[in-house]
Amino acid sequence: MEALKKVAGVTAAQYVTDGMTVGLGTGSTAYYFVEEIGRRVNEEGLQIVGVTTSSVTTKQAENLGIPLKSVDDIDSIDLTVDGADEVDKDFNGIKGGGAALLMEKIVATPTKEYIWVVDASKMVEHLGAFKLPVEVVQYGADRLFRVFEKAGYKPSFRMKGKDRLVTDMKNYIIDLDLGCIEDPVAFGHLLDETVGVVEHGLFNGMVDKVIVASKDGVTVLEAPKAV
Ligand code: 5RP
Numbered sequence: 001m002e003a004l005k006k007v008a009g010v011t012a013a014q015y016v017t018d019g020m021t022v023g024l025g026t027g028s029t030a031y032y033f034v035e036e037i038g039r040r041v042n043e044e045g046l047q048i049v050g051v052t053t054s055s056v057t058t059k060q061a062e063n064l065g066i067p068l069k070s071v072d073d074i075d076s077i078d079l080t081v082d083g084a085d086e087v088d089k090d091f092n093g094i095k096g097g098g099a100a101l102l103m104e105k106i107v108a109t110p111t112k113e114y115i116w117v118v119d120a121s122k123m124v125e126h127l128g129a130f131k132l133p134v135e136v137v138q139y140g141a142d143r144l145f146r147v148f149e150k151a152g153y154k155p156s157f158r159m160k161g162k163d164r165l166v167t168d169m170k171n172y173i174i175d176l177d178l179g180c181i182e183d184p185v186a187f188g189h190l191l192d193e194t195v196g197v198v199e200h201g202l203f204n205g206m207v208d209k210v211i212v213a214s215k216d217g218v219t220v221l222e223a224p225k226a227v
Contacts, residue, residue: 001119008117008213009033011220012081013040015115018047021069023080023107024061026054026100029117030083038064051077053107054100055168071107080111084118084203085130087210091223092184096133096201099158102169105199108206116207120214127184131175133158133201134191141172144196153178171198 009032016022016037024034034057040046042065050066051074052058061068082104086094093116095101108114136144141157148155154177158165164172181187181202188202210221 004119004213004215005029005117006032007218008119008211009081010036011211011213011218012115012117013037015079015081015113016040016046016048020048020078021074021076022048022050023077023082023111023114024050024052024057024066025080025082025117026057026104027083027098029119030057030081031060033081033117034060034064034066038066041066049074051080051107053080053082053104054098056098056100071110075110077107077111079113079115080108081115081117082108084116084122084207084210085201086124086127087116087118087122087207088124088127088184090184090205091207091210091221092127092202092204093207094127094130094132094201095203096135096173097130099133099165099167099173101133101201102135102167102171102199105203108203113209114207115209115211117211118213120212123210123212126180126182127202128178128181131156131177132181134174134176135167135169135171135198135200136174136196137171137198138166140196141174144194145174147194148174148176169198
C-alpha cells in the first residue's frame with residue numbers, strides 16, 4: 001500500500017514545472033508528492049512556491065527547504081495535489097480524514113488544476129462508507145451534534161486521545177456515519193447552509209484529475225470539463 005501511495009505521489013509531481021505556485025496537500029499519499037517536490041527543488045533546482053494545507057505539511061515543506069507563501073499572499077494557484085478518502089464515478093469526493101479539510105478546500109478553491117492522488121481502494125460506487133468529516137466551530141458544537149443525531153447521521157466527535165481533536169483552524173470535527181450518500185451535491189448544500197458548520201469534507205466536482213495507483217499500474221482519470 002505504501003508503495004502505491006508513493007507511485008501516485010511521484011507521478012503527480014511530474015505535472016509540476018518551473019515558475020508554478022503549487023498547493024501542497026495533506027495525508028500519507030500527498031506526503032510522497034511533497035517529498036518528491038522537495039527532492040526536485042534540492043537536486044534539480046526546481047523553482048516553485050508552495051502553499052500548504054496543514055501545519056503538518058508546512059513542517060514537512062519547511063524541512064525540505066521548499067519556498068512557501070501564505071494563501072493570503074497569492075491570487076491563484078497553478079496546481080494543487082492532495083489525497084482523498086473516497087472518490088465516486090462523478091468525481092465527487094470525501095476528504096478530511098487527516099482533519100485538514102478546511103485548509104485543503106481554501107487552497108483547492110483558487111487552484112487552476114486540482115489533482116488527487118489515491119490508491120485504487122479509494123475509488124467507490126457511492127460515497128459514504130468513509131465517515132464524512134464536518135468541521136464545526138466549538139461554540140454550539142454539542143447542540144449541533146444533537147441536531148445531527150436526530151437527523152440520523154450517527155455523529156461522533158473526532159478525538160485525539162481522550163480529548164476532542166482541535167483542527168489547525170481551532171475547530172472541532174464531527175464525523176458522520178452515513179453509510180451511503182445518495183446525492184452528495186444536495187447533502188453538501190445542506191451542510192453549507194447549516195449554521196455552525198465551517199466546512200465539510202464533500203469536495204464535489206472540484207477535482208480535474210485523479211491519479212489512481214493499483215498493483216496493475218497508474219491510471220490518470222480526467223474529470224469531464226464543465227460546459
Ligand atoms: C486530510 C485529507 C487527506 O488527503 C485524506 O484523508 C487522504 O489521506 P491519505 O492519503 O493518508 O489516505 O483529506 O485532511
